[in-house]
Amino acid sequence: MAHHGQGIMDALSIASNTIGQGINALYAARDKHLGKPKGPFWDKVKELNKWLDTSSISPIKHLNDFDDAGTKIGENVGEKLNLAPGLGGLLIGSVIPGPQGELKALKGFKTDALTRSKKMTEAGYSMDSFPGVKTRTAALEQGYPARPTDKIWEGTKAELKAAGQKFLDEGGNRKDLKTVGVIPTTTNGRPDVLYNRKQGTLSIRGVAQEQNTKLNRDLNLVQQTDGPSTFKAPKSQRPNYGVPQNEHHINGPKQLDFIFEGASAGDSKALTEYATSIKKPIGDNRLNNADVPKVDVHDPLHNYQREMGFDPALKVDLRKVFKVDKIEDLTLDQRKLALSTYLDVIGGAQEEKLFSLMQDFNRKKLKPK
Numbered sequence: 001m002a003h004h005g006q007g008i009m010d011a012l013s014i015a016s017n018t019i020g021q022g023i024n025a026l027y028a029a030r031d032k033h034l035g036k037p038k039g040p041f042w043d044k045v046k047e048l049n050k051w052l053d054t055s056s057i058s059p060i061k062h063l064n065d066f067d068d069a070g071t072k073i074g075e076n077v078g079e080k081l082n083l084a085p086g087l088g089g090l091l092i093g094s095v096i097p098g099p100q101g102e103l104k105a106l107k108g109f110k111t112d113a114l115t116r117s118k119k120m121t122e123a124g125y126s127m128d129s130f131p132g133v134k135t136r137t138a139a140l141e142q143g144y145p146a147r148p149t150d151k152i153w154e155g156t157k158a159e160l161k162a163a164g165q166k167f168l169d170e171g172g173n174r175k176d177l178k179t180v181g182v183i184p185t186t187t188n189g190r191p192d193v194l195y196n197r198k199q200g201t202l203s204i205r206g207v208a209q210e211q212n213t214k215l216n217r218d219l220n221l222v223q224q225t226d227g228p229s230t231f232k233a234p235k236s237q238r239p240n241y242g243v244p245q246n247e248h249h250i251n252g253p254k255q256l257d258f259i260f261e262g263a264s265a266g267d268s269k270a271l272t273e274y275a276t277s278i279k280k281p282i283g284d285n286r287l288n289n290a291d292v293p294k295v296d297v298h299d300p301l302h303n304y305q306r307e308m309g310f311d312p313a314l315k316v317d318l319r320k321v322f323k324v325d326k327i328e329d330l331t332l333d334q335r336k337l338a339l340s341t342y343l344d345v346i347g348g349a350q351e352e353k354l355f356s357l358m359q360d361f362n363r364k365k366l367k368p369k
Contacts (some may be wrong), residue, residue, distance in 0.1 A: 024257040049221040089091060101164035112188075114140055124265035129228040136215040139158075142208040143190030146182055150193065153181030157194065157204045164196030174198040221252035224283030226272045231284035238291055248290045250283045250354070251275075251347050255310065258318065259338050262327035267335065274336050280343040290354060296364070299359040304353050310346055 063351040117127075117137050127133040146152060152161045160181055169182050185192050187208040197205045221229065232247060239245075260268055272283060292298050293359035319327055322334045364368040 025071065064327065078109050111216055113137075113212045113219065116219055120222065120265075122357065123263075125222055125268070126265075127222060129225065130218050130222050132158045133215065133218045133222060136211055136218065140208060140211055140215065141190075143187070144193060144211070145191035146193050148245070151179065151181045152182050157183065160194070161196060161202060161204055163200075165202055168198065168202070194252060216252060216257075220257050220260070221284050223263070223268045224253055224256060224272055225285065226269055226276075226283070229284035231289050233286060236260075241361075242291045243296070244294040245291055246294045248292055248298050248301070248354075250288050250290050250351065251280060251343060252311075253283060255346070256282060256342065259335055261340065262330065262333060267332045270332055271335055271339055275343065278340060278343070280340075280347060282343075290360065292354070293361055294360045297354070300348070300357055301354055307351065308349070310350065 001002075116136065117133065121127070153163075154165075160183060164177050164180050167177065168174060170270050174356060177198060180196055182193040183204075184196045185194055185206065187206055190208065192206045192208045194204050197203055242331070260271065263271065275282045276285070276287075292301075302311060316337055318330055318334070319325065321338070323332060
């Protein structure tokens, strides 16, 4: 590997045979103690976190300093904590998958999209290439009152959910779950309604929460896309596998949002250009689009990401990694290092799985009947 992440990658190889072994070992231990984070494994986690907090590694000011620090951690962590083979490979500064919030990595930021949108506008971002941002921002500011056509549910949330499950059991379409009923409420002082929603599992969710999530996704794309979206290909140029398909972001916008947090519009543009230059395009770039079979490839890929701790996205506290007080203090070179490392380690694992699933699909498709 020819870029500045070499020291970190050396640290990975020193402390672990493969990143996959480390993740599997970590999650096997997590599953063993799920619900009661006690015992030898969690003692090691606490010891590790304490060591990272009190480490004498000097402040990281330049890329070479970060490489040296990463290597030093890799050389010492296995001996320091007597970890099982593989676990040490997960430690790049404070880069640790964070199951159940027990570790120091940040998973699933709960971000107020309205505040974020305002800050990004003040930082010089243009929303013109993604018109959905302005539409969703305006709607969230006004709230989502019940419509005249909505059926107001007079019971509890638990009863509404039970009615939603019955609706599905009797053959109802999940897209029509809202017709079962809604419960008027408020979110952040604005009108809102709760309703049944099924995406994997059935849950009660507010419209504002759903739209907040979608606005955050749009804002991720604003930061990670240089200009208008080129993600979707014309229908005539899409592959045809003869089965339902999904246009999948190879490098997911949500996964990378922590690297762009607090970045200026100019730095975000530079990061996007940098990702393309190292042949790992991001955002709504056509080259970041994997148009794949939904059932055989897309859905199993997301299951793999969830199993590995990549979805919800693995987050890293870059303030701790680079020893800065505020996320806005990160330099462009530091963000580039974080981006290239993430795309190499996490992105590389995901690309290998995507390739493997497509190979399996092609073999199955070509197999004589």
